[in-house]
Every structure is written in C-alpha cells, then in structure tokens.
Amino acid sequence: MLFSGTRATGVEVVRDGGGTEVIEARHVILSAGAVSSPAILMRSGIGPAADLRRLGIEVLLDRPGVGATVIDHPRTGVFMVPKAGTFNPEDAFLQTIVRTTAPGSSEFNDLQYYMINHFDLSLFPELQMLAAAKTIFGVMVVHQRPESRGRLTLTSADPGTPPDIDLNFLATERDVRTLVDAVRTCWQLMQTAGIQDRGERFIVLGDEMLEDDEIMGHYVRLSLDSGYHPVGTARMGAEDDEGAVVDERLRVYGAEGLYICDASVMPSIVNCNTNLTSIMIGERLADWFTRS
Ligand SMILES: Cc1cc2nc3c(=O)[nH]c(=O)nc-3n(C[C@H](O)[C@H](O)[C@H](O)COP(=O)(O)OP(=O)(O)OC[C@H]3O[C@@H](n4cnc5c(N)ncnc54)[C@H](O)[C@@H]3O)c2cc1C
Known part of the structure; x- marks a missing residue:
C-alpha cells in the first residue's frame, strides 16, 4: 500500500x-x-x-x-474405515449438521457435530498411513467458541513468503475438556445401528480408551484439525x-x-x-x- x-x-x-x-x-x-x-x-x-x-x-x-x-474453530471426531460397498462417492460427503450447547457451557450452540458420509484421504498421506485406508467416514465435532488464541507473524518482508500462523489450539484446560467430552459424544453417535454397521474398524480410538481423560486428551491433540475459519x-x-x-x-x-x-x-x-x-x-x- x-x-x-x-x-x-x-x-x-x-x-x-x-x-x-x-x-x-x-x-x-x-x-x-x-x-x-x-x-x-x-x-x-x-x-x-x-x-x-x-x-x-x-x-x-x-x-x-x-x-x-488468531481465532479459529478446532475440530476432531471419531472415524471408521468403511466396509466395501457401503458408500457412494457420488453422494454429498456431508448432509447432516447438529448445533448444540456443550453440557455446563454458558456459550450458546458452542458445538457443531456433523456426519461425514465418506472422506477421501488422498490429500492427507499421514492420515492415510494412520488409517491404513484411502477413505474414512465418521462423526466430527467443531468447537465454535474456543478460549485459545493464536498469533500470526511475518517471517519476511518478501510478499512471496507466507506468514507464520500459530493457531495455538487447546491452550486452555477448558478447550481440551470440551473436545474430550465431545469426542465421547461422537463415539456414542457412532455406536448407532446403521452407522457402526457400515464400518470395518475404528481408527486409533477404542472402547478401552474412552474413560481415560489423559489418553483422550492425547487423542484429541493427535486428531485435531482447523475448521479453516x-x-x-x-x-x-x-x-x-x-x-x-x-x-x-x-x-x-x-x-x-x-x-x-x-x-x-x-x-x-x-x-x-x-x-x-x-x-x-x-x-x-x-x-x-x-x-x-
Ligand atoms: C477449505 C475451506 C473451507 C471452508 N468452508 C466454509 C464453509 O463451508 N462455510 C463457511 O461459512 N465458511 C467456510 N470457510 C471459511 C470462509 O471461506 C471464510 O471465513 C471467508 O471466505 C472469509 O472471507 P474473507 O473475505 O475474509 O476472505 P477470503 O474469502 O479469503 O477473500 C480474500 C481474497 O483476497 C485474495 N487475496 C489474498 N491475498 C491477496 C493479494 N496479496 N493480492 C490480491 N488478492 C489477494 C484471495 O485470493 C481471496 O480472493 C472455509 C474456508 C476454507 C479455507
């Protein structure tokens, strides 16, 4: 300018x-x-x-x-590898969203759950390795009112060099707790007949991990992504x-x-x-x- x-x-x-x-x-x-x-x-x-x-x-x-x-919406979820023939890649990958308030929260509609019918991991080689599959499906959750704040810094005066973005997700205990509890809800939703039957196996998460807050905290950190907002x-x-x-x-x-x-x-x-x-x-x- x-x-x-x-x-x-x-x-x-x-x-x-x-x-x-x-x-x-x-x-x-x-x-x-x-x-x-x-x-x-x-x-x-x-x-x-x-x-x-x-x-x-x-x-x-x-x-x-x-x-x-920098404020953004962190998201995670519970995912399965689909059984062969249980999804049509031509169908919209996302059709259902539920907005709701986390138990005990004073922030209205601070969670958004959505059903992912199929998700192509071609652009995510690391997740592909983790899932040992090319496509996954599941229930995702987005935290709409996180407390954590990140920072954007310039690393060069050259317009061709992108700035550094530190989203600093999960910087507060409340943000971690909210997503740990929300992942437990995703897990419950995935148990629904008609959803779980379509899956071959869960990715990373298992029944035995659900009660352990520390392990669930690790899971949330491992599976965390940005909502790109x-x-x-x-x-x-x-x-x-x-x-x-x-x-x-x-x-x-x-x-x-x-x-x-x-x-x-x-x-x-x-x-x-x-x-x-x-x-x-x-x-x-x-x-x-x-x-x-
Ligand atoms: C992958 C993805 C999925 C999303 N999905 C949704 C969704 O489903 N629903 C939803 O509500 N929001 C979604 N969002 C968020 C939404 O796109 C943004 O919040 C919104 O576009 C922000 O608008 P903006 O005007 O601030 O910026 P932008 O829409 O990003 O507009 C900025 C414009 O400036 C241009 N520009 C940047 N730098 C320069 C430059 N140096 N010179 C010239 N032009 C430049 C860019 O090319 C762009 O056209 C998504 C974002 C991403 C990345």
Whole structure:
C-alpha cells in the first residue's frame, strides 16, 4: 500500500506477466482475508514496530494488534474405515449438521457435530498411513467458541513468503475438556445401528480408551484439525484498546482513507461458520460507502 504521511493514497500491485503497477485512490479497502490482510498491513509498515524493524520494514504506524490474535474453530471426531460397498462417492460427503450447547457451557450452540458420509484421504498421506485406508467416514465435532488464541507473524518482508500462523489450539484446560467430552459424544453417535454397521474398524480410538481423560486428551491433540475459519488478525475495538486495529466503521486507527473489510476484523469468533459473517462485513462497508 502507498501512503502520503499516514494517508493511504493507493496500492502497488504485481502484474500477472511481471512488473508492477501503481493504482492511486482516495480510499483503500484491504480485503485479502484473515491471513493476507495482516501480512499486507505489516509489509506496508503497519503492525508491531519491533517485529517490523526486525524484518527491515520501515514503521509507518506501531499497531501491536496486527496479527496478535488468531481465532479459529478446532475440530476432531471419531472415524471408521468403511466396509466395501457401503458408500457412494457420488453422494454429498456431508448432509447432516447438529448445533448444540456443550453440557455446563454458558456459550450458546458452542458445538457443531456433523456426519461425514465418506472422506477421501488422498490429500492427507499421514492420515492415510494412520488409517491404513484411502477413505474414512465418521462423526466430527467443531468447537465454535474456543478460549485459545493464536498469533500470526511475518517471517519476511518478501510478499512471496507466507506468514507464520500459530493457531495455538487447546491452550486452555477448558478447550481440551470440551473436545474430550465431545469426542465421547461422537463415539456414542457412532455406536448407532446403521452407522457402526457400515464400518470395518475404528481408527486409533477404542472402547478401552474412552474413560481415560489423559489418553483422550492425547487423542484429541493427535486428531485435531482447523475448521479453516481464521478471524481476528486485525480486530475491531475501541480507540483506547491497544490491540484494536480498526474502529466501528472498519477504519484503520491512525491511517486516513484505509479500511479493512474481511474476517480479520472480527473481535471474537462467531458460533457458526464464518463465510456469511464475512460477506455481511463487506455488505456493511459497501452500504456505508454508497450512502455517503
Ligand atoms: C477449505 C475451506 C473451507 C471452508 N468452508 C466454509 C464453509 O463451508 N462455510 C463457511 O461459512 N465458511 C467456510 N470457510 C471459511 C470462509 O471461506 C471464510 O471465513 C471467508 O471466505 C472469509 O472471507 P474473507 O473475505 O475474509 O476472505 P477470503 O474469502 O479469503 O477473500 C480474500 C481474497 O483476497 C485474495 N487475496 C489474498 N491475498 C491477496 C493479494 N496479496 N493480492 C490480491 N488478492 C489477494 C484471495 O485470493 C481471496 O480472493 C472455509 C474456508 C476454507 C479455507
């Protein structure tokens, strides 16, 4: 991004065929997603000053909140290797989702269970080795309101180098406990006639492990994956909040004419999948612009 003092004046883009082009503008709306938006901000000199200086980036605005928080939905589940002929790969792999509140939780609908009819492991060679199978099925659970917070850091000023993302899942005891209990529920659901009958064998998990909290904690860590819903890397907050990056109108604090308009600005994670909320953030800014 280009600035005159702290006013955003445009962007410099890399053209497909090579070379760069400068596009001047009165307003710059950064909407590159929760991974790329903070990375572009930092490469443009807006972020934690010490980190930027370490990478040789000239500091325009010291905003410690850029990349300081990453929130995502962790997920795990209970899986089986299907018996031959029990699934049709042409069928949708996912058709049923149940949203519910974990026992004792004060967070409404903080769990999402879903039935995976079949899942192709071609892209996951390590899981293929573990399962000794190419396809699995099962019941998955996603924790929609985790306490754990991760961090996104720039490792190079070069735009071709991706940032480092530490999701830091299961950093709190509550997050571990919630998923351990939820995996026990997945196990119960898998016992249902019509589900278990379709399976040849369970993957990793067995009856004898279910009561042991420590072993179940290991299982959750081993089987954990991201829901691919990162948010919060340039979060909205009040002016006196040091970690806030944008105000209630998506304007970057300290930089005139610069807006962030994507999942980065969410101050906490929604208890549902994040696409619709991201679209609504875009609609909201578009609405403000067309009315002004
Ligand atoms: C595999 C996967 C599955 C998902 N499934 C679901 C789902 O089922 N339901 C749901 O609600 N959510 C789902 N999500 C999450 C959802 O896609 C995101 O929350 C949502 O797209 C976020 O919107 P965004 O505008 O913040 O970012 P994005 O949709 O990521 O948009 C950012 C855009 O910026 C572009 N961009 C990035 N860097 C640059 C650059 N340097 N120059 C130019 N352009 C750039 C990207 O190409 C992209 O088009 C899924 C995500 C993934 C990865």
